[in-house]
Amino acid sequence: MSSSGLEDLYREIILDHYRNPRNRGSMEVPPSQRVEAYNPLCGDEVIVYLLEKNGVLEDVRIEGQGCSISQSSASLMSAAVKGKTIEETRQIISDFKKLMSIHESKLEDGTDDAQMDIDMDAMGELAALQGVVRFPVRIKCAILAWNALAQGLDEISGSSPDEPRQVEK
Amino acid sequence: MSSSGLEDLYREIILDHYRNPRNRGSMEVPPSQRVEAYNPLCGDEVIVYLLEKNGVLEDVRIEGQGCSISQSSASLMSAAVKGKTIEETRQIISDFKKLMSIHESKLEDGTDDAQMDIDMDAMGELAALQGVVRFPVRIKCAILAWNALAQGLDEISGSSPDEPRQVEK
């Protein structure tokens, strides 16, 4: 990582997605799925719309407001999963959460068992969010939209949610 | 004062009054007055009986149990006020409380305005209790019986009490 944590956090890609969010807007419900994620710590909110057809996320839209990290993460997410299958999307969520948990796990155990096998190349632009882990309070920002996405997938699959709906402590 | 606070506290007179308490016992009520004083901090108790006739304390008796200081102070008190007029007794109470308050006043104000005019000679054996002021927690012990006495006088005079009935903090 570069010596300046700040430049690592506010990478050009992130600022770009913050200034020009992709897939901004809403969709009709139904056929689409609408899921909210609320960050109680700051009062910010992300709303995710998912349009699934034959196991594929045909369209994804984002509404809400918040800091540059939560908004750009939502935008990056929407770009990353649009057109992907449910299966693929779950994998991306899982990889992204792994990326974000590196620091948190260190925090709790003091151990550095964070040599997780994440294929950084496959993550594409999402990798730009890696710098967030150096700022523990902001991880919650980055994860916000992803919690909504995960919950939306569960609702689509009709399964009971296997992820907490709110930001983890 | 002597260098050993302890010898100052447990003077021979005090130990003598503790081992051989004067005026121990009870009296019929009425004609006598019965007053209890309870030290909530340790659970000890002194009971004072007063027999007044024509403004004179004709007899004084002490019951109860407690530490050497509270018991000897009660015994010394009974000897000091027996046969005295109500007026004289009030003066003795006042002088004794002054003696005991030297330390307390220092404690609260940090000032040494304790050059109080107490006629130590007139106090007789009571002066032996002077060493108690060096032991703040024990002042409450020494004062216990005196609070009962003061209350008893108030009741005899039929006046409303001008002293708190319990040990002051």
Add this chain to the structure above:
Amino acid sequence: MTDTDIATTKTQLDVEHIKQDFPLLSKGFHGESIAYLDSAASSQRPTCVIDAMSGYYNYSHANVHRGVYKLAEEADRLYENARITTGKFVGAPDPAREIVFTKNATEAINLIAYSWGMHRLSEGDVVVVTEIEHHANLVPWIMLHKERGIELRVIPMRDDYLLDLDNLEEIVDGAKLVACTLMSNVLGTIPPFKKIADAAHSAGAIVVADGAQLVPHAHVDVKELDCDFLAFSGHKMLGPTGIGVLWGKAELLDSIPPFIGGGGMILDVKFEGIVPAEIPTRFEAGTPPIAEAVGLTAAIEYLDNIGMNNIFHHDAELTAYTIDSLKNTFGRDITIMGPDTTENRGGVISLALKDIHPHDLAQVLDESNVCIRAGHHCAKPLMRRLGTSATARASFYLYNDTSDADRLIEALSKAASIFG
């Protein structure tokens, strides 16, 4: 504090010198000089406070309450002395009986809500708060609303960030209790407390002052304020964490039952019932914050030595300077959420720069080692009134000077360029 007090003293603080007493400020955070602008959340503490506590722990510690041995007597004496010092600091008429040590200001206010409120208030009784309160002076009353069915009335805020007292008499009419902050931790607003207290008393209500913000920064006297209860915290006034203060009028304290039950607060315990102790012991169950009381004593002595009026004046000057610079530098890009004068406000500046999110602002400022707080500042209803979910807040204390303000502005410029 009274206006005359402020007018009569204008001794400039020697901040250069003061900073030397605070290792973090003189030596830096991991060696890097920092501009600490978050004293409204918690202050730093001078070496003398830390030394007082270390000295206590090393050579004077024992549990208090009735220990017969000299060491315990010493601890007792230090603890009771802290009570006197603290009481005198806020002008308590009877410091030995009227000061209760709690864990923080929040517990102090909860003590009132539980001991007074739960026993004196019933369904439909009215409690008045203001729109600018900290959660500490809101949640306990809202919980009473739920538990006891009391009615909560609110003194609103005007658009100039001062309280709207036009309907004061109507609002407090029939109220049993009025709770008001002495200074907003978000806006810096200092309400005209005495006026509110007078109206409340006329209506037959008792008055609770939340002094968490003002007591550390100004001369506060409970007699001049004419409040019935006053709550504040050690950690915002150069003292340790883990200690708060409740001052209450002796008669009032004496008339209410205990809150927390345990050792030290009773005269007698039987399985059938307890006999509570006298005040203030009645409200101090368990081992109290002894070392913290010793630290608070040292903090108060340090503050007294510098002079509360000088501190208030210093904060005011620095605030005026900063607001001027902010406006000159950022013009219409900056919004300051707080009174425009320095008369009715303390050294707390909530701001918004363009539409940069407060958390992004604080993050960028931290890169320049400028420490400000971003968030709702535990004042959610006020945030709603302000139409936002968070503000960026800089706050000053006696160890800040114009160099800190300048660093704030420089770092804000950097943020403006990043998110420009």
Add this chain to the structure above:
Amino acid sequence: MTDTDIATTKTQLDVEHIKQDFPLLSKGFHGESIAYLDSAASSQRPTCVIDAMSGYYNYSHANVHRGVYKLAEEADRLYENARITTGKFVGAPDPAREIVFTKNATEAINLIAYSWGMHRLSEGDVVVVTEIEHHANLVPWIMLHKERGIELRVIPMRDDYLLDLDNLEEIVDGAKLVACTLMSNVLGTIPPFKKIADAAHSAGAIVVADGAQLVPHAHVDVKELDCDFLAFSGHKMLGPTGIGVLWGKAELLDSIPPFIGGGGMILDVKFEGIVPAEIPTRFEAGTPPIAEAVGLTAAIEYLDNIGMNNIFHHDAELTAYTIDSLKNTFGRDITIMGPDTTENRGGVISLALKDIHPHDLAQVLDESNVCIRAGHHCAKPLMRRLGTSATARASFYLYNDTSDADRLIEALSKAASIFG
């Protein structure tokens, strides 16, 4: 702790060496060497604990909860790390969620009584305590008796100072909550907690363990105890004043409403109502004891380093030695109020010498710089059972050795001669 734990470890403490870590014990009180035998009231603390707090105050202090800047992150990290360390120390399955920091053990028990008791108990419901409890584990329940009309049942003490469990099942039958100390602060008695917990659980009650005395002196594991709540204090285990700990099972904590209301414990506040935060934050209103948590972490590390089983064994040996010496020296003149074995007891010795009043005893001992406590030890019902109003109590910790015990006996001899 389990019996096997105790049996497997017998490393002798190097007390000579340990004393060096405690300035009061190595350098003396005003230069005079003291025998500190009052750790059951409050322990001394090693230099490393004091240094940890000073270091924190000097270079790492900011308020916790959501500060964005590095200093605040550091404070946050230290505070949450204290939670983990404390939780692991007592074997908490989910330390990050199950540890609540309070101001002392007393507040921890009150939290249960208010948050759980006030909402789960109604008239006629049964709470069980024991006859040997400290007021901290009595008064909160007696207050519920008054406020809610609950019925209080008492597990009695036998003449050998152990609990009488003959009618245990009858006593806990139908109970909602059973509260029991892990070790008596007067007698040293260590009740068979697991047995009581089993009976309580069978009866459908939850179980509260008062660990104030045992947690500092033995390996305590909430899973082995099978308790639902555990309370203890920092200041009795080499930690600072101003901090206590409540451990509670996550599901249980999660099912009860907040106790103290204010900042930090809510998700949202409207005048009409609040939305409480997740656990453990829900129970930590206001600025928490941050420096105290840092100090407690250092204390736990120090204790862990020495080994809790070694400490327990050390206390037991010293207690056996002292009781032997007392009996040899004073014969029938001495009465020891506590179990005769070392199996079911810790290092607390309540005694009576002839008919010398405990306060006189303590006073004379102080002259020889032997610090013991005299009084009811916040256990009035137990005093009644013992037929006295006070005892003289000596208590040991890892920094005491036979030289302290010898000084105790010598000073007692002096007292015997003065009052002989």
